[in-house]
Amino acid sequence: MQIPGDEKADARQRRRVAGQDPVKRAQILDGAKRCFMSLGFEAASMNEITAEAGVSKGTLYVYFEDKADLFKGLIDREKSAVMAAARQELEKGTSTADALHRFGVYVTTRMTSEEVIRAQRMVLGVAERMPEIATRFFGDNSFSAHLTLKDFLEPKVEAGELVIDDLDLASRQFLELSMASCFKRRLFGNLPKPLPAKEIDYVVGAAVDMFLGYYGSNHRLQAKDQSDTGELHG
Known part of the structure; x- marks a missing residue:
């Protein structure tokens, strides 16, 4: 049974059909880039990235599994x-x-x-x-x-x-x-x-x-x- 409030686990289940909006993905990556450039990889938290990107934490996890996955996506882009x-x-x-x-x-x-x-x-x-x-x-x-x-x-x-x-x-x-x-x-x-x-x-x-x-x-x-x-x- 899924633990209430476990946004990350819920996001993994939805990722196959969600996370396809290129505009939203770009918005998240833009926010992450600003955070990484100003704070560094280690210091930048997912909370700070969500705030900078202007999305919810649940939305963030639909597109990216964790901070490392987000950083890899940014590198690729x-x-x-x-x-x-x-x-x-x-x-x-x-x-x-x-x-x-x-x-x-x-x-x-x-x-x-x-x-x-x-x-x-x-x-x-x-x-x-x-x-x-x-x-x-x-x-x-x-x-x-x-x-x-x-x-x-x-x-x-x-x-x-x-x-x-x-x-x-x-x-x-x-x-x-x-x-x-x-x-x-x-x-x-x-x-x-x-x-x-x-x-x-x-x-x-x-x-x-x-x-x-x-x-x-x-x-x-x-x-x-x-x-x-x-x-x-x-």
Whole structure:
């Protein structure tokens, strides 16, 4: 028999048929985001989230099982939006170099923004106790930046424009190059504010030059010619 007032148990029974209103779900996630950003994951309570979202506790549990489930839902929503925007930047590119530059600038700007840096610190703070949250945030899933870039690079390799043996590694390398001068410094507090747009543009430009300089088909042909010449003189 159900215990009177056990809203959470009642919500679990209804969840299969309820919790389908995208507007209400977005309202809850918006309220949760404000709470997490201002209080942190540990300090934010479900009571505070319901108050901030302007919904009842019963409604909250219809949509999300607990605070961890709510946080995962927020992670998925934010990452989905970011990756959709990142893909659009790739699609806007007039050339491979331009597409990479647009992508690198967008991802670096977003990943080193105050909001995302705070979110990453929050996730790292609970990673040992709740590894599933860290996996959701940093893990290899369809919302990962390197997979978005990998999908873009693959047809370039097939067309012979780029010569890449390991697309996964190359995608990760480009992201590291694009954020080389700022990401870790931002994350660990050595860079209090995000880099100005002009500096991000400069860093990403150098990343594009290095990436295409190595993986571009012309570079590989030159390297092969040098190798063949060396063998002939050896």
